[in-house]
Amino acid sequence: MAQGDIKKVVLAYSGGLDTSIILKWLQAEYGCEVVTFTADLGQGEELEPARRKAELLGIREIYVDDLREEFIRDFVFPMFRANAVYEGVYLLGTSIARPLISKRLIEIAEETGADAVAHGATGKGNDQVRFELACYALNPDIKVIAPWRDWTLKSRTDLIEFAEQHQIPVPKDKRGEAPFSVDANMLHSSSEGKVLEDPNEEAPDYVFQRTVDPLSAPDEVTEIEIGFEKGDACSINGVHMSPATLFAKLNDYGRDNGIGRLDLVENRFVGMKSRGIYETPGGTILLSAHRAMESITLDRDAAHLKDELMPRYAKLIYNGFWFSPDREMLQAMIDKSQEFVTGTVKLKLYKGNVIVTGRASPYSLYSEELVTFEDDHGAYDQKDAAGFIRLNALRLRTLAKRNQMNKAKELADA
Known part of the structure; x- marks a missing residue:
């Protein structure tokens, strides 16, 4: 997008080295005003340093929002009503946080008159997709800036050099390669x-x-x-x-x-x-x-239907489609099941x-009365099972007879 098109951008800001570099890069590259947004989702870190870091970098509009209750109530709990797991084991902890962050980014953009939002997700991961799909679902006209896809910085050394050139403090423990993210x-x-x-x-x-x-x-x-x-x-x-x-x-x-x-x-x-x-x-x-x-x-079949649809629901969240109509349709069914x-x-x-x-x-x-191995006082007539089995066996017996006839014919023709 043309640099002149961006006047103000809301940045999802952690206060760490990477997003601090992104903040300065946005100012240098686009010549725009930057608003920072830091979300408290219960990550267990003190967030006031992010505010102070933003102030140090000259930011005037700074948002540090406690979203913990909203996160659990409106995103985590609805997902757990579905028993959602991705690929059988992953409880979607990162995936479910992205739509809430995106929602707040768009709200702040509207509150501050910003025409763009920015995130620090890399071009190889899922989060870039999740952030941007959610943002576009909430505001189809918003501009999204993804610096990791656009800038020429390619290494940790490049980032450190950029930080030093722009007077961004670099803690000693951030100068080496992080062992993992x-x-x-x-x-x-x-x-x-x-x-x-x-x-x-x-x-x-x-x-x-x-x-x-x-x-x-x-x-x-x-x-x-x-x-x-x-x-x-x-x-x-x-x-x-x-x-x-x-x-x-x-x-x-x-x-x-x-x-x-x-x-x-x-x-x-x-x-x-x-x-x-x-x-x-x-x-x-x-x-x-x-x-x-x-x-x-x-109910048995209601539970089984939920289990059949759960992988679809989990995949939608993993892929970033929280605000899609199909996720919302599934959610309505899931919520009904929880009555x-x-x-x-x-x-x-x-x-x-x-x-x-x-x-x-x-x-x-x-019902203990139904499942007991003791006298159930007529609650369940075991003789009824015979007809139930005969009816369910009808198609299997019909197939078996056809197969027997076909096998006998093959033997006769041999």
Whole structure:
């Protein structure tokens, strides 16, 4: 895009070296005003330094927003109602954060009269797609700047030199090559690159930041009870909490018991495979508890339909289509399924394991009278099963007779 077309840009700003360089690059390359936006998604870092760094770099409009409650309530919880996992194991911790950041970027652009937004995602990853699809879905006319795709800086050395030329402070620990990159929020942390690029090499212990080693976790079992209302977790051990407070507590339980580690080689939307180390302590506990809650409150075929559609739903989130009509259609169906997913689930946490030990609901479909091996007092007539089996066997018996006839004909012709 022409440089003169950009007057003001909202930058997704972490306060780190890369986005600080991007900030200066935007000013130098486009001659535009820059607004910074830093989101608190529960990444566990002090965010005021980002504000001070932006002030130091001459920024007048600075947004540092606490989005933790909105993140869990409006993005994480709806996703967990679907039991969404990508490629069977990944709980989508990075993917689900991007639509919220993008939403706020667009809102700030409207508030400040900016005509563009910018992000620090690289041209090889998924995040560039997620950010930009979400931004365009919310404002089809917004301009999006992706410096990593546009600038001529190619190496860490280039970045350091640019920073020094523009008086951007470079901490000593940032001058060398980082051993791996990290992205974190309240749901998870992800680590990729450098020492993790060989998928056949075990990840070093220092990569793990959210969980203790399961082998070093306490030898005692931790027992908890999670309460649900309409598919969303609402309490722990009988104490009701806000979504973010509850999730932080689950993270503590997961961390202390070594729960939620994942070493994954995934298929990126952009076409390559990548190896990542993910830690999702609270989310791993919540997924097990939610599925247990559904096991007694969802009708069989409704539950099976959800399971069939879940990979499609998870793929939409992974690929950046949170604001697409098909995701919203699936969400409406999923939310309808959660109408009676209310009750409590008992869990034991032990050395990386989440063990369901009990589940109860005022809307339970489980009937002891029906399943008992003792006298059910006529609740279920076992003789009815004979007709049920005969009807379901009809097509199989018809096929088998045809096959027998065909085999006999082949033998006769031989």
